[in-house]
Amino acid sequence: MGVSMRDVAAAASVSVGTVSNVLNAPGKVSPSTVARVQAAIDQLGFVRNDAARQLRAGRSRCVGMVVLDVGNPFFTDIARAAEQRAADHDLTVLLGTSDDDESREQAYLDTFDEQRVFGLLVSPIGDDLRRFDSLRRRGTPVILVDRDAGGSPFDSVAVDDIAGGRLAVSHLCEIGRRRIVFIGGPPGLRQVADRRRGAQSAVDGVDGATLEVVHTTTLSVLAGREAGTALLARAPGERPDAVFCANDLLAIGVLQAFTMLGGDIGVPDDIAIIGYDDIDFARSAVVPLSSIRQPTTRIGVTAVDLLISAANDPAEHHDPSNLVFQPELVARASTLG
Structure with missing residues:
Protein backbone atom coordinates (compact mmCIF):
# COMPACT_ATOMS: atom_id res chain seq x y z
CA MET A 1 0.00 0.00 0.00
CA GLY A 2 1.29 3.49 -0.86
CA VAL A 3 2.56 6.06 1.58
CA SER A 4 -0.17 8.51 2.66
CA MET A 5 -0.12 12.13 3.82
CA ARG A 6 -0.94 10.79 7.29
CA ASP A 7 2.29 8.74 7.22
CA VAL A 8 4.28 11.84 6.21
CA ALA A 9 2.63 13.87 8.97
CA ALA A 10 3.52 11.26 11.58
CA ALA A 11 7.13 11.03 10.40
CA ALA A 12 7.53 14.83 10.47
CA SER A 13 5.58 15.26 13.74
CA VAL A 14 3.12 17.70 12.15
CA SER A 15 -0.58 17.65 11.27
CA VAL A 16 -1.99 16.38 7.97
CA GLY A 17 -3.10 19.96 7.30
CA THR A 18 0.49 21.16 7.57
CA VAL A 19 1.61 18.54 5.05
CA SER A 20 -1.15 19.74 2.72
CA ASN A 21 0.04 23.33 3.10
CA VAL A 22 3.63 22.33 2.36
CA LEU A 23 2.46 20.68 -0.86
CA ASN A 24 -0.02 23.35 -1.98
CA ALA A 25 0.78 26.60 -0.16
CA PRO A 26 4.31 26.42 1.31
CA GLY A 27 4.30 30.15 1.98
CA LYS A 28 1.93 29.51 4.89
CA VAL A 29 4.48 27.27 6.63
CA SER A 30 7.78 28.18 8.27
CA PRO A 31 10.92 27.24 6.31
CA SER A 32 12.08 24.85 9.02
CA THR A 33 8.77 22.97 8.97
CA VAL A 34 8.81 22.84 5.16
CA ALA A 35 12.30 21.33 5.33
CA ARG A 36 11.19 18.75 7.92
CA VAL A 37 8.13 17.72 5.92
CA GLN A 38 10.14 17.55 2.69
CA ALA A 39 12.71 15.33 4.39
CA ALA A 40 9.91 12.98 5.48
CA ILE A 41 8.49 12.95 1.94
CA ASP A 42 11.89 12.06 0.50
CA GLN A 43 12.55 9.39 3.14
CA LEU A 44 9.18 7.68 2.74
CA GLY A 45 8.94 8.09 -1.05
CA PHE A 46 5.57 9.82 -0.85
CA VAL A 47 3.92 10.64 -4.21
CA ARG A 48 1.02 13.08 -4.31
CA ASN A 49 -2.27 11.55 -5.50
CA ASP A 50 -3.04 13.97 -8.33
CA ALA A 51 -6.06 11.92 -9.39
CA ALA A 52 -7.73 12.54 -6.05
CA ARG A 53 -6.65 16.19 -6.07
CA GLN A 54 -8.14 16.85 -9.50
CA LEU A 55 -11.38 15.16 -8.46
CA ARG A 56 -11.64 17.71 -5.66
CA ALA A 57 -10.63 20.58 -7.91
CA GLY A 58 -12.88 19.47 -10.79
CA ARG A 59 -10.08 19.59 -13.39
CA SER A 60 -6.43 18.66 -13.75
CA ARG A 61 -3.44 20.84 -14.60
CA CYS A 62 -3.01 19.06 -17.93
CA VAL A 63 -3.98 20.40 -21.34
CA GLY A 64 -4.92 17.89 -24.03
CA MET A 65 -3.63 18.74 -27.50
CA VAL A 66 -4.58 16.84 -30.66
CA VAL A 67 -2.91 17.72 -33.98
CA LEU A 68 -3.29 16.26 -37.46
CA ASP A 69 0.27 14.96 -37.78
CA VAL A 70 2.91 15.24 -35.08
CA GLY A 71 5.46 14.13 -37.68
CA ASN A 72 4.97 17.42 -39.50
CA PRO A 73 7.39 19.99 -38.05
CA PHE A 74 4.72 22.66 -38.48
CA PHE A 75 2.61 21.05 -35.75
CA THR A 76 5.66 20.17 -33.66
CA ASP A 77 6.67 23.84 -33.58
CA ILE A 78 3.15 24.89 -32.55
CA ALA A 79 3.10 22.24 -29.80
CA ARG A 80 6.51 23.35 -28.50
CA ALA A 81 5.35 26.97 -28.26
CA ALA A 82 2.11 25.91 -26.57
CA GLU A 83 4.03 23.76 -24.09
CA GLN A 84 6.34 26.64 -23.14
CA ARG A 85 3.41 29.02 -22.69
CA ALA A 86 1.44 26.47 -20.66
CA ALA A 87 4.39 26.01 -18.30
CA ASP A 88 4.13 29.71 -17.45
CA HIS A 89 0.70 28.88 -16.01
CA ASP A 90 1.79 25.67 -14.23
CA LEU A 91 0.10 23.57 -16.93
CA THR A 92 1.41 20.49 -18.74
CA VAL A 93 0.57 19.71 -22.38
CA LEU A 94 -0.29 16.12 -23.33
CA LEU A 95 0.14 15.71 -27.10
CA GLY A 96 -1.59 13.27 -29.43
CA THR A 97 -1.81 12.96 -33.21
CA SER A 98 -4.99 12.01 -35.05
CA ASP A 99 -3.21 11.06 -38.31
CA ASP A 100 -6.26 12.41 -40.18
CA ASP A 101 -8.30 9.56 -38.63
CA GLU A 102 -11.59 10.65 -37.04
CA SER A 103 -11.83 7.52 -34.85
CA ARG A 104 -8.35 8.19 -33.50
CA GLU A 105 -9.25 11.82 -32.90
CA GLN A 106 -12.36 10.74 -30.98
CA ALA A 107 -10.33 8.27 -28.90
CA TYR A 108 -8.05 11.09 -27.76
CA LEU A 109 -11.02 13.32 -26.96
CA ASP A 110 -12.59 10.55 -24.87
CA THR A 111 -9.33 9.90 -23.01
CA PHE A 112 -8.73 13.56 -22.26
CA ASP A 113 -12.34 13.94 -21.16
CA GLU A 114 -11.96 11.03 -18.74
CA GLN A 115 -8.82 12.63 -17.35
CA ARG A 116 -10.72 15.88 -16.70
CA VAL A 117 -8.11 17.95 -18.51
CA PHE A 118 -7.91 21.69 -17.95
CA GLY A 119 -8.85 22.23 -21.58
CA LEU A 120 -8.31 21.09 -25.16
CA LEU A 121 -6.30 22.46 -28.08
CA VAL A 122 -7.45 20.69 -31.24
CA SER A 123 -6.72 20.82 -34.96
CA PRO A 124 -9.96 19.15 -36.09
CA ILE A 125 -10.13 16.84 -39.07
CA GLY A 126 -13.58 17.67 -40.41
CA ASP A 127 -16.19 20.38 -40.18
CA ASP A 128 -18.50 18.55 -37.73
CA LEU A 129 -17.80 20.30 -34.43
CA ARG A 130 -20.69 18.82 -32.42
CA ARG A 131 -18.47 16.49 -30.36
CA PHE A 132 -16.30 19.45 -29.37
CA ASP A 133 -19.40 21.44 -28.47
CA SER A 134 -20.59 18.76 -26.05
CA LEU A 135 -17.25 19.00 -24.22
CA ARG A 136 -17.46 22.77 -24.16
CA ARG A 137 -20.99 22.68 -22.75
CA ARG A 138 -19.82 20.38 -19.95
CA GLY A 139 -17.22 22.93 -18.90
CA THR A 140 -14.08 21.88 -20.78
CA PRO A 141 -12.69 24.81 -22.82
CA VAL A 142 -11.93 23.87 -26.43
CA ILE A 143 -9.66 25.99 -28.64
CA LEU A 144 -9.47 25.19 -32.34
CA VAL A 145 -5.91 25.46 -33.67
CA ASP A 146 -5.03 26.03 -37.33
CA ARG A 147 -8.74 26.42 -38.01
CA ASP A 148 -10.79 29.62 -38.20
CA ALA A 149 -13.96 28.99 -36.19
CA GLY A 150 -15.58 32.37 -36.87
CA GLY A 151 -19.34 32.18 -36.49
CA SER A 152 -19.13 29.25 -34.07
CA PRO A 153 -19.08 29.20 -30.24
CA PHE A 154 -15.40 28.23 -30.24
CA ASP A 155 -12.28 30.31 -29.74
CA SER A 156 -9.78 29.71 -32.53
CA VAL A 157 -6.39 30.71 -33.86
CA ALA A 158 -5.52 30.24 -37.50
CA VAL A 159 -3.75 31.61 -40.55
CA ASP A 160 -5.56 32.92 -43.62
CA PRO A 295 3.82 32.11 -37.45
CA THR A 296 3.94 28.83 -35.52
CA THR A 297 5.19 30.34 -32.26
CA ARG A 298 2.43 32.96 -32.20
CA ILE A 299 -0.17 30.28 -32.99
CA GLY A 300 0.92 28.05 -30.08
CA VAL A 301 1.24 30.90 -27.57
CA THR A 302 -2.07 32.47 -28.58
CA ALA A 303 -3.89 29.13 -28.36
CA VAL A 304 -2.86 28.74 -24.71
CA ASP A 305 -3.73 32.35 -23.92
CA LEU A 306 -7.21 31.80 -25.37
CA LEU A 307 -7.55 28.62 -23.32
CA ILE A 308 -6.67 30.40 -20.07
CA SER A 309 -9.19 33.12 -20.87
CA ALA A 310 -11.94 30.62 -21.70
CA ALA A 311 -11.24 28.59 -18.55
CA ASN A 312 -11.91 31.67 -16.44
CA ASP A 313 -15.14 32.52 -18.25
CA PRO A 314 -18.27 30.30 -17.98
CA ALA A 315 -19.18 28.75 -21.34
CA GLU A 316 -22.65 30.26 -21.39
CA HIS A 317 -21.23 33.77 -21.00
CA HIS A 318 -18.05 33.40 -23.06
CA ASP A 319 -17.69 35.59 -26.13
CA PRO A 320 -15.35 33.61 -28.43
CA SER A 321 -12.27 35.14 -30.01
CA ASN A 322 -11.26 34.10 -33.53
CA LEU A 323 -7.76 35.28 -34.38
CA VAL A 324 -6.46 34.96 -37.94
CA PHE A 325 -2.83 35.70 -38.74
CA GLN A 326 -1.56 36.62 -42.20
CA PRO A 327 1.01 34.38 -43.93
CA GLU A 328 4.27 35.58 -45.46
CA LEU A 329 6.03 34.68 -48.70
Whole structure:
Protein backbone atom coordinates (compact mmCIF):
# COMPACT_ATOMS: atom_id res chain seq x y z
CA MET A 1 0.00 0.00 0.00
CA GLY A 2 1.29 3.49 -0.86
CA VAL A 3 2.56 6.06 1.58
CA SER A 4 -0.17 8.51 2.66
CA MET A 5 -0.12 12.13 3.82
CA ARG A 6 -0.94 10.79 7.29
CA ASP A 7 2.29 8.74 7.22
CA VAL A 8 4.28 11.84 6.21
CA ALA A 9 2.63 13.87 8.97
CA ALA A 10 3.52 11.26 11.58
CA ALA A 11 7.13 11.03 10.40
CA ALA A 12 7.53 14.83 10.47
CA SER A 13 5.58 15.26 13.74
CA VAL A 14 3.12 17.70 12.15
CA SER A 15 -0.58 17.65 11.27
CA VAL A 16 -1.99 16.38 7.97
CA GLY A 17 -3.10 19.96 7.30
CA THR A 18 0.49 21.16 7.57
CA VAL A 19 1.61 18.54 5.05
CA SER A 20 -1.15 19.74 2.72
CA ASN A 21 0.04 23.33 3.10
CA VAL A 22 3.63 22.33 2.36
CA LEU A 23 2.46 20.68 -0.86
CA ASN A 24 -0.02 23.35 -1.98
CA ALA A 25 0.78 26.60 -0.16
CA PRO A 26 4.31 26.42 1.31
CA GLY A 27 4.30 30.15 1.98
CA LYS A 28 1.93 29.51 4.89
CA VAL A 29 4.48 27.27 6.63
CA SER A 30 7.78 28.18 8.27
CA PRO A 31 10.92 27.24 6.31
CA SER A 32 12.08 24.85 9.02
CA THR A 33 8.77 22.97 8.97
CA VAL A 34 8.81 22.84 5.16
CA ALA A 35 12.30 21.33 5.33
CA ARG A 36 11.19 18.75 7.92
CA VAL A 37 8.13 17.72 5.92
CA GLN A 38 10.14 17.55 2.69
CA ALA A 39 12.71 15.33 4.39
CA ALA A 40 9.91 12.98 5.48
CA ILE A 41 8.49 12.95 1.94
CA ASP A 42 11.89 12.06 0.50
CA GLN A 43 12.55 9.39 3.14
CA LEU A 44 9.18 7.68 2.74
CA GLY A 45 8.94 8.09 -1.05
CA PHE A 46 5.57 9.82 -0.85
CA VAL A 47 3.92 10.64 -4.21
CA ARG A 48 1.02 13.08 -4.31
CA ASN A 49 -2.27 11.55 -5.50
CA ASP A 50 -3.04 13.97 -8.33
CA ALA A 51 -6.06 11.92 -9.39
CA ALA A 52 -7.73 12.54 -6.05
CA ARG A 53 -6.65 16.19 -6.07
CA GLN A 54 -8.14 16.85 -9.50
CA LEU A 55 -11.38 15.16 -8.46
CA ARG A 56 -11.64 17.71 -5.66
CA ALA A 57 -10.63 20.58 -7.91
CA GLY A 58 -12.88 19.47 -10.79
CA ARG A 59 -10.08 19.59 -13.39
CA SER A 60 -6.43 18.66 -13.75
CA ARG A 61 -3.44 20.84 -14.60
CA CYS A 62 -3.01 19.06 -17.93
CA VAL A 63 -3.98 20.40 -21.34
CA GLY A 64 -4.92 17.89 -24.03
CA MET A 65 -3.63 18.74 -27.50
CA VAL A 66 -4.58 16.84 -30.66
CA VAL A 67 -2.91 17.72 -33.98
CA LEU A 68 -3.29 16.26 -37.46
CA ASP A 69 0.27 14.96 -37.78
CA VAL A 70 2.91 15.24 -35.08
CA GLY A 71 5.46 14.13 -37.68
CA ASN A 72 4.97 17.42 -39.50
CA PRO A 73 7.39 19.99 -38.05
CA PHE A 74 4.72 22.66 -38.48
CA PHE A 75 2.61 21.05 -35.75
CA THR A 76 5.66 20.17 -33.66
CA ASP A 77 6.67 23.84 -33.58
CA ILE A 78 3.15 24.89 -32.55
CA ALA A 79 3.10 22.24 -29.80
CA ARG A 80 6.51 23.35 -28.50
CA ALA A 81 5.35 26.97 -28.26
CA ALA A 82 2.11 25.91 -26.57
CA GLU A 83 4.03 23.76 -24.09
CA GLN A 84 6.34 26.64 -23.14
CA ARG A 85 3.41 29.02 -22.69
CA ALA A 86 1.44 26.47 -20.66
CA ALA A 87 4.39 26.01 -18.30
CA ASP A 88 4.13 29.71 -17.45
CA HIS A 89 0.70 28.88 -16.01
CA ASP A 90 1.79 25.67 -14.23
CA LEU A 91 0.10 23.57 -16.93
CA THR A 92 1.41 20.49 -18.74
CA VAL A 93 0.57 19.71 -22.38
CA LEU A 94 -0.29 16.12 -23.33
CA LEU A 95 0.14 15.71 -27.10
CA GLY A 96 -1.59 13.27 -29.43
CA THR A 97 -1.81 12.96 -33.21
CA SER A 98 -4.99 12.01 -35.05
CA ASP A 99 -3.21 11.06 -38.31
CA ASP A 100 -6.26 12.41 -40.18
CA ASP A 101 -8.30 9.56 -38.63
CA GLU A 102 -11.59 10.65 -37.04
CA SER A 103 -11.83 7.52 -34.85
CA ARG A 104 -8.35 8.19 -33.50
CA GLU A 105 -9.25 11.82 -32.90
CA GLN A 106 -12.36 10.74 -30.98
CA ALA A 107 -10.33 8.27 -28.90
CA TYR A 108 -8.05 11.09 -27.76
CA LEU A 109 -11.02 13.32 -26.96
CA ASP A 110 -12.59 10.55 -24.87
CA THR A 111 -9.33 9.90 -23.01
CA PHE A 112 -8.73 13.56 -22.26
CA ASP A 113 -12.34 13.94 -21.16
CA GLU A 114 -11.96 11.03 -18.74
CA GLN A 115 -8.82 12.63 -17.35
CA ARG A 116 -10.72 15.88 -16.70
CA VAL A 117 -8.11 17.95 -18.51
CA PHE A 118 -7.91 21.69 -17.95
CA GLY A 119 -8.85 22.23 -21.58
CA LEU A 120 -8.31 21.09 -25.16
CA LEU A 121 -6.30 22.46 -28.08
CA VAL A 122 -7.45 20.69 -31.24
CA SER A 123 -6.72 20.82 -34.96
CA PRO A 124 -9.96 19.15 -36.09
CA ILE A 125 -10.13 16.84 -39.07
CA GLY A 126 -13.58 17.67 -40.41
CA ASP A 127 -16.19 20.38 -40.18
CA ASP A 128 -18.50 18.55 -37.73
CA LEU A 129 -17.80 20.30 -34.43
CA ARG A 130 -20.69 18.82 -32.42
CA ARG A 131 -18.47 16.49 -30.36
CA PHE A 132 -16.30 19.45 -29.37
CA ASP A 133 -19.40 21.44 -28.47
CA SER A 134 -20.59 18.76 -26.05
CA LEU A 135 -17.25 19.00 -24.22
CA ARG A 136 -17.46 22.77 -24.16
CA ARG A 137 -20.99 22.68 -22.75
CA ARG A 138 -19.82 20.38 -19.95
CA GLY A 139 -17.22 22.93 -18.90
CA THR A 140 -14.08 21.88 -20.78
CA PRO A 141 -12.69 24.81 -22.82
CA VAL A 142 -11.93 23.87 -26.43
CA ILE A 143 -9.66 25.99 -28.64
CA LEU A 144 -9.47 25.19 -32.34
CA VAL A 145 -5.91 25.46 -33.67
CA ASP A 146 -5.03 26.03 -37.33
CA ARG A 147 -8.74 26.42 -38.01
CA ASP A 148 -10.79 29.62 -38.20
CA ALA A 149 -13.96 28.99 -36.19
CA GLY A 150 -15.58 32.37 -36.87
CA GLY A 151 -19.34 32.18 -36.49
CA SER A 152 -19.13 29.25 -34.07
CA PRO A 153 -19.08 29.20 -30.24
CA PHE A 154 -15.40 28.23 -30.24
CA ASP A 155 -12.28 30.31 -29.74
CA SER A 156 -9.78 29.71 -32.53
CA VAL A 157 -6.39 30.71 -33.86
CA ALA A 158 -5.52 30.24 -37.50
CA VAL A 159 -3.75 31.61 -40.55
CA ASP A 160 -5.56 32.92 -43.62
CA ASP A 161 -4.90 29.95 -45.91
CA ILE A 162 -6.85 31.45 -48.81
CA ALA A 163 -4.51 34.44 -48.71
CA GLY A 164 -1.56 32.04 -48.42
CA GLY A 165 -2.57 30.08 -51.51
CA ARG A 166 -3.09 33.30 -53.42
CA LEU A 167 0.32 34.57 -52.30
CA ALA A 168 2.09 31.41 -53.46
CA VAL A 169 0.55 31.29 -56.93
CA SER A 170 0.75 35.04 -57.47
CA HIS A 171 4.50 34.69 -56.88
CA LEU A 172 4.68 31.91 -59.48
CA CYS A 173 2.78 34.02 -61.99
CA GLU A 174 5.00 37.03 -61.30
CA ILE A 175 8.08 35.03 -62.28
CA GLY A 176 6.38 34.11 -65.55
CA ARG A 177 4.92 30.68 -64.82
CA ARG A 178 1.55 29.81 -66.35
CA ARG A 179 1.06 26.01 -66.29
CA ILE A 180 0.72 25.49 -62.55
CA VAL A 181 -0.09 22.28 -60.70
CA PHE A 182 -1.48 22.29 -57.15
CA ILE A 183 -0.59 19.14 -55.19
CA GLY A 184 -2.40 18.43 -51.91
CA GLY A 185 -4.79 16.27 -49.98
CA PRO A 186 -6.87 14.84 -48.56
CA PRO A 187 -9.19 17.35 -50.28
CA GLY A 188 -11.59 17.28 -47.31
CA LEU A 189 -9.07 19.01 -45.05
CA ARG A 190 -10.08 22.65 -44.63
CA GLN A 191 -6.50 23.87 -44.87
CA VAL A 192 -5.92 22.08 -48.18
CA ALA A 193 -9.22 23.29 -49.62
CA ASP A 194 -8.54 26.90 -48.62
CA ARG A 195 -5.02 26.90 -50.07
CA ARG A 196 -6.41 25.53 -53.32
CA ARG A 197 -9.11 28.23 -53.39
CA GLY A 198 -6.50 30.92 -52.93
CA ALA A 199 -4.38 29.42 -55.70
CA GLN A 200 -7.35 29.36 -58.05
CA SER A 201 -8.19 33.00 -57.32
CA ALA A 202 -4.62 33.99 -58.24
CA VAL A 203 -4.76 32.06 -61.51
CA ASP A 204 -8.13 33.57 -62.40
CA GLY A 205 -6.57 37.02 -62.40
CA VAL A 206 -3.77 36.22 -64.88
CA ASP A 207 -4.33 35.76 -68.63
CA GLY A 208 -3.15 32.39 -69.89
CA ALA A 209 -2.55 30.91 -66.42
CA THR A 210 -4.07 27.54 -65.56
CA LEU A 211 -4.29 25.49 -62.37
CA GLU A 212 -4.36 21.71 -62.44
CA VAL A 213 -5.16 19.89 -59.18
CA VAL A 214 -3.44 16.65 -58.19
CA HIS A 215 -4.94 15.03 -55.09
CA THR A 216 -2.86 13.10 -52.56
CA THR A 217 -4.08 10.88 -49.75
CA THR A 218 -1.60 12.32 -47.25
CA LEU A 219 0.54 15.43 -46.78
CA SER A 220 3.80 13.48 -46.58
CA VAL A 221 7.19 13.45 -48.29
CA LEU A 222 6.37 10.06 -49.80
CA ALA A 223 3.11 11.34 -51.29
CA GLY A 224 5.00 14.29 -52.77
CA ARG A 225 7.63 12.00 -54.26
CA GLU A 226 4.93 9.87 -55.88
CA ALA A 227 3.20 12.95 -57.31
CA GLY A 228 6.50 14.31 -58.61
CA THR A 229 7.33 10.98 -60.25
CA ALA A 230 3.93 10.99 -61.98
CA LEU A 231 4.58 14.50 -63.36
CA LEU A 232 7.95 13.38 -64.73
CA ALA A 233 6.28 10.45 -66.51
CA ARG A 234 4.34 12.87 -68.70
CA ALA A 235 5.50 13.95 -72.13
CA PRO A 236 7.64 17.10 -71.91
CA GLY A 237 4.94 19.30 -73.42
CA GLU A 238 2.38 18.11 -70.85
CA ARG A 239 4.45 18.92 -67.78
CA PRO A 240 3.79 22.03 -65.69
CA ASP A 241 6.24 24.87 -65.39
CA ALA A 242 5.46 25.34 -61.67
CA VAL A 243 4.19 23.30 -58.73
CA PHE A 244 2.49 24.63 -55.60
CA CYS A 245 2.29 22.08 -52.79
CA ALA A 246 -0.15 22.27 -49.89
CA ASN A 247 2.71 21.86 -47.43
CA ASP A 248 6.50 21.70 -47.35
CA LEU A 249 6.67 17.94 -46.84
CA LEU A 250 4.92 17.41 -50.18
CA ALA A 251 7.16 20.00 -51.82
CA ILE A 252 10.29 18.29 -50.49
CA GLY A 253 9.03 14.98 -51.90
CA VAL A 254 8.40 16.56 -55.32
CA LEU A 255 11.87 18.10 -55.23
CA GLN A 256 13.38 14.71 -54.38
CA ALA A 257 11.63 13.12 -57.36
CA PHE A 258 12.86 15.83 -59.70
CA THR A 259 16.40 15.61 -58.32
CA MET A 260 16.66 11.81 -58.43
CA LEU A 261 14.67 11.07 -61.60
CA GLY A 262 14.39 14.32 -63.50
CA GLY A 263 17.48 13.95 -65.65
CA ASP A 264 17.98 17.27 -67.37
CA ILE A 265 14.93 18.91 -65.72
CA GLY A 266 16.14 21.79 -63.54
CA VAL A 267 14.52 23.50 -60.55
CA PRO A 268 13.52 26.27 -61.04
CA ASP A 269 14.66 26.67 -64.66
CA ASP A 270 12.19 24.12 -66.01
CA ILE A 271 9.79 23.66 -63.08
CA ALA A 272 9.56 26.02 -60.11
CA ILE A 273 8.37 24.64 -56.74
CA ILE A 274 6.83 26.38 -53.76
CA GLY A 275 5.60 24.82 -50.52
CA TYR A 276 3.67 25.94 -47.45
CA ASP A 277 4.59 26.27 -43.73
CA ASP A 278 8.29 27.18 -44.07
CA ILE A 279 9.54 24.38 -41.84
CA ASP A 280 13.25 24.22 -41.05
CA PHE A 281 13.85 21.57 -43.72
CA ALA A 282 12.64 24.00 -46.42
CA ARG A 283 15.68 26.25 -46.19
CA SER A 284 18.11 23.32 -45.97
CA ALA A 285 16.77 21.33 -48.95
CA VAL A 286 19.17 20.50 -51.80
CA VAL A 287 17.51 23.38 -53.65
CA PRO A 288 16.36 25.78 -50.89
CA LEU A 289 12.58 25.74 -51.02
CA SER A 290 10.36 28.77 -51.43
CA SER A 291 7.44 28.58 -49.02
CA ILE A 292 4.56 30.38 -47.34
CA ARG A 293 5.53 31.01 -43.73
CA GLN A 294 3.07 30.57 -40.89
CA PRO A 295 3.82 32.11 -37.45
CA THR A 296 3.94 28.83 -35.52
CA THR A 297 5.19 30.34 -32.26
CA ARG A 298 2.43 32.96 -32.20
CA ILE A 299 -0.17 30.28 -32.99
CA GLY A 300 0.92 28.05 -30.08
CA VAL A 301 1.24 30.90 -27.57
CA THR A 302 -2.07 32.47 -28.58
CA ALA A 303 -3.89 29.13 -28.36
CA VAL A 304 -2.86 28.74 -24.71
CA ASP A 305 -3.73 32.35 -23.92
CA LEU A 306 -7.21 31.80 -25.37
CA LEU A 307 -7.55 28.62 -23.32
CA ILE A 308 -6.67 30.40 -20.07
CA SER A 309 -9.19 33.12 -20.87
CA ALA A 310 -11.94 30.62 -21.70
CA ALA A 311 -11.24 28.59 -18.55
CA ASN A 312 -11.91 31.67 -16.44
CA ASP A 313 -15.14 32.52 -18.25
CA PRO A 314 -18.27 30.30 -17.98
CA ALA A 315 -19.18 28.75 -21.34
CA GLU A 316 -22.65 30.26 -21.39
CA HIS A 317 -21.23 33.77 -21.00
CA HIS A 318 -18.05 33.40 -23.06
CA ASP A 319 -17.69 35.59 -26.13
CA PRO A 320 -15.35 33.61 -28.43
CA SER A 321 -12.27 35.14 -30.01
CA ASN A 322 -11.26 34.10 -33.53
CA LEU A 323 -7.76 35.28 -34.38
CA VAL A 324 -6.46 34.96 -37.94
CA PHE A 325 -2.83 35.70 -38.74
CA GLN A 326 -1.56 36.62 -42.20
CA PRO A 327 1.01 34.38 -43.93
CA GLU A 328 4.27 35.58 -45.46
CA LEU A 329 6.03 34.68 -48.70
CA VAL A 330 9.61 33.41 -48.32
CA ALA A 331 11.18 33.19 -51.77
CA ARG A 332 14.26 30.99 -52.21
CA ALA A 333 16.13 29.20 -54.98
CA SER A 334 13.31 26.78 -55.93
CA THR A 335 11.49 29.68 -57.57
CA LEU A 336 14.12 32.38 -57.97
CA GLY A 337 17.11 30.33 -59.12
